[in-house]
């Protein structure tokens with residue numbers, strides 16, 4: 001494992017990007033940070049700018065209006081970085097399938113590394129998903 | 141283009157991500173442009189391709205925080221079109237779910253408002269107590285959010301009798317927590333200094349912009365669908381509609397805190413009044429016609445209009461969420477405020493936040509555009525709290 | 536003022552011009568009116584009758600007309616009063632009510648982009664919820680789209 005990968009798997013900082021979600025996924029992400037689940041004990045922290053982030057948490061359908069912004073955010077993120085799609089919406093279209101305003105799925109726009117299904121996924125599921133990804137990156 | 145990403149790390153609670161352009165002179169805001177639509181998912185059109193049963197699931201996903209107010213308005217609209225009433229027990233179960241959600245939503249708002257003025261402890265505490273509500277909802281519906289409880293003509297799940305004592309004791313646990321918040325917010329001199337007289341929406345303006353919910357009730361406009369146009373069985377329980385007159389951020393917070401006590405009252409009464417019985421009428425179809433459904437969401441009146449042509453699918457489905465009118469009123473509430481207060485004012489209508497994440501500040505003197513990111517804005521806000529603390533001699 | 540008084544006042548003023556008066560039940564009242572009367576009617580509802588504008592819904596019908604329903608309530612009263620006007624699809628023009636109430640400004644922009652109705656005299660007809668580069672003449676809520 002090279003140095004960059006090692007840095008990535010230790011205390012990853014995440015940036016949360018909503019591309020047209022219904023909020024539930026976003027609330028559950030925030031929930032992971034609050035006292036009951038408290039992700040910060042693993043060094044996982046939400047940051048305010050994609051330039052500081054190691055991982056993008058993408059929630060929601062990709063709407064036409066947010067597509068260029070999402071790409072922009074992805075390009076600002078230093079590489080190597082991972083993209084985590086959270087919620088049924090960002091896996092496919094979920095319940096919004098067939099809408100005139102979301103022609104593409106998230107993984108057609110961004111290179112997604114891991115999918116966490118659920119509508120919304122429970123905080124436990126989000127934590128488990130992120131932990132699995134980190135283990136995989138660390139080659140375990 | 142990048143300056144328009146309205147997405148935030150700390151308040152990704154957007155129902156409708158918006159983008160605000162603030163025009164300032166020195167430190168004062170002189171004009172505000174609002175842009176919405178990042179979250180437009182074409183739900184009204186999609187609803188025309190879903191069956192009546194599926195529409196309830198679809199509208200549940202309009203907004204995750206009010207994920208039961210939209211279904212509530214939706215079943216009201218369908219039952220209005222079909223001219224039926226759900227069984228009594230189902231109505232009480234609906235009320236319990238609705239009020240639990242109001243508590244969770246207000247706690248969530250309180251936490252984020254606390255975060256905005258630099259009181260992260262308030263954030264952590266209110267989200268900690270929010271978990272109690274989530275647990276109760278999980279017990280009732282099986283999910284922490286998106287409860288999928290409602291359908292036209294009833295509810296999908298009954299509340300088990302053996303769960304009721306546990307629900308009651310959990311709800312009781314909320315009262316000391318609410319007392320804590322009431323004390324912390326109402327008596328804190330710093331919070332007073334930060335929120336009193338800030339972002340005033342006068343009664344006249346509140347009426348002109350037709351705002352709803354706590355935003356209106358803090359400006360002395362006494363409207364509450366639960367009392368004015370009682371749906372479910374709200375006319376059988378006893379509760380107060382909280383109305384305050386200041387119209388500033390402080391009153392908006394106070395209305396929300398006091399409302400949570402009323403919600404606890406309603407939940408307990410509903411548990412008492414609930415009698416055994418059926419919970420679903422098993423409606424097969426909605427006859428041709430129109431229906432209007434209203435419900436009081438945590439943020440205000442939700443309004444649904446449906447048109448049935450007798451088929452399995454709605455011919456037209458129209459949704460009006462409360463933030464739609466409330467956000468627009470920021471246009472007046474923000475004028476004359478300091479930039480450091482702007483985030484708080486925009487947040488005070490509980491607009492499903494992420495809106496405030498990125499603002500463009502146009503300096504009128506130099507006509508240069510200064511871009512302020514959401515984080516910088518929060519930092520400005522935190523600085524101001526520190527200044528006030530110093531001047532009050534608190535550290 | 537209770538609803539029967541409001542109803543009486545409305546009927547006194549516009550009685551003959553109302554095309555259809557339908558009471559779905561005692562809380563949901565619909566009135567069809569001719570398009571040219573709209574502005575005066577809304578001014579009357581919001582002014583002397585102290586109504587509150589809720590929202591407008593545009594409905595595309597198979598009959599070649601687009602219906603717009605303007606929904607109102609009267610603060611503490613349970614009634615919802617809906618005004619219905621028919622707009623010809625070939626010439627979809629309606630006089631803007633943005634000057635009457637601020638709250639109507641946004642929904643007119645929305646109906647404009649979703650149903651393609653032109654509101655004459657509206658101060659700001661930019662896109663509200665669709666992206667700026669949305670193709671002209673593509674109105675998602677029209678039946679033929």
Ligand code: SF4
Nearest residue numbers: 022024087088089119
């Ligand atoms: S996956 Fe479900 S909960 Fe998550 S944003 Fe989509 S609809 Fe909402």
